[in-house]
Amino acid sequence: MSTLSPDVLTAERRAEISNFLTVIAGPWLATGEWPLWGNVQHHFDRYNVDVDDLLQLLPRVGEGPGAPFAAGYGYTTAMRSPIGEEDVVRLTVAASLVLPEMRMVVGDPFVRVLNHMIKLHADKPVSPSEVTRAKLRSRELADAMPYLKPCFIQVLSGLLAYEPAISTNRMVTFNDSSWELDITRSVLKFRGVTTVEEYVDKTCEIVEANVIQFLPSNVLHVKARNSDVAVLTHADAPDQAQSVAERGPYIDLVLLDELEEAGQKSTWKHHKLLALCRELNDNYTTGNPYACAALIRAVLDHIPPVFGHKDFKQVTAQHTFAVKRTDKAHAQRLAAFKDIADDVMHRPISANVPVIGMNDLPEPARLNAVLQELLSILR
Structure with missing residues (x-):
């Protein structure tokens, strides 16, 4: 069970987070557009709630001293401080754990598509002279999975762009709003995942493993910021002291x-x-x-x-x-x-x-x- 599981939250905390995420999800579920932070602030200002503090207290994993911006994962995508009124605030698939309406519209369909992507990658043709790439295309997706709602297919490429454990290449949008993207090997880490809970747990596991390489040499792991912070040092785990990897390249x-x-x-x-x-x-x-x-x-x-x-x-x-x-x-x-x-x-x-x-x-x-x-x- 990951730190993002609602089961680790008190009933009061879960209700508070649910209310906050509902305000963000509302415009997106209605129009496909994420709200501006200024509009979210205005909503909570009317109830004398400091929404900036609320955002900072949301549970996240994979963040710690030295970790790069947006390395972690939570119910919302990372937002760089200070957050401007015109900055767009987005939810991740993890928010489906808290909001039943998000789970129905986003979470469950997302996991089905993820398994479809795994199959497409496994079935891609192989050439002896070049690297071949499986593609996820919105038009083909509608035919292969007719039970998916058109509105979900339309926004899926944007959702994939903000899930940190899934990398996609060459995302292209055409004049008719259809799109296609390359499927990478990153989807293979999710083999066997069939539920939103399993997807979020696996994503948290991958994010926490990746962020270790960015932490200072004397700090190996930091738990989510909404819980008591536990720091694992080389003295606590000498066998892991040499596992801190070099920072990866900036340009792919x-x-x-x-x-x-x-x-x-x-x-x-x-x-x-x-x-x-x-x-x-x-x-x-x-x-x-x-x-x-x-x-x-x-x-x-x-x-x-x-x-x-x-x-x-x-x-x-x-x-x-x-x-x-x-x-x-x-x-x-x-x-x-x-x-x-x-x-x-x-x-x-x-x-x-x-x-x-x-x-x-x-x-x-x-x-x-x-x-x-x-x-x-x-x-």
Whole structure:
């Protein structure tokens, strides 16, 4: 039983969380649009409830000192502080454990689709000369699983994008709102999962295992923040002391290879872009936040001409992304990172200079999504 199981909550706490999640789920269940944080705040302001504190007290797993932003998992997707009124707040599949209406509309159908994805991956054709990829397509999904509601199929790609233990590649949305994405080996970890409870338990297990690599060398595990914090140190578990892995790459290595391949057939010269990305990966794995911030800014300054614009601000405002809402949100967050990058490169020395850390960098998924869009254009 994971920390996110409602069974570990008191009746009063469960009711409080259920009420909070219901306010978030309402607009999405009615229209398919997640609410803005300012609207959620306004709802609870009327009842004199500090919803910001309530959000921070929601149970989460896989978070600890040194862990990157959005590494954990909870009933909502991670939101970077300070949260703005125009920030979108989303629920995860885990919220289905608390909200019966979410379970019926999202949780149970999601688990059925996950098993379908596992079968598609297992049945994909194999070529001796290239790596083949199974694809999940909304049109085919409607035929293969006719009991799924069209509204669920429409939003499924967005749900998958925010489930941390499932990685998907090359998500594309077409003009008729249909979509397709590549299925990766990550789904194989969920073999045998048949219920929402099993899915959430497995996701928590994967998230907690992954986050260990980001924790300080003398801290191996931190439990969910809503419970008593238990820290396992090397002294407590000497056999695990050497299990802390290196930080992974910032830019997906498969994506880098695909950019290099596409660049060889394009009139755009891609050599500087690849060099910037590889240097970014090197500095990210070794934990150099100032170099990473500068390199992220350099990438964003370098790529706008491929999108047909002069700067990244124009790309964010005017480009129509394949996954319109999700990738546009990624681009907007990257554009907002300009202030931190400017701080890194232009703030002069003084008696009081704020320190930039690895947690101040944008989540890797954001730049990977923008580069995936660039790859589609190059092709």
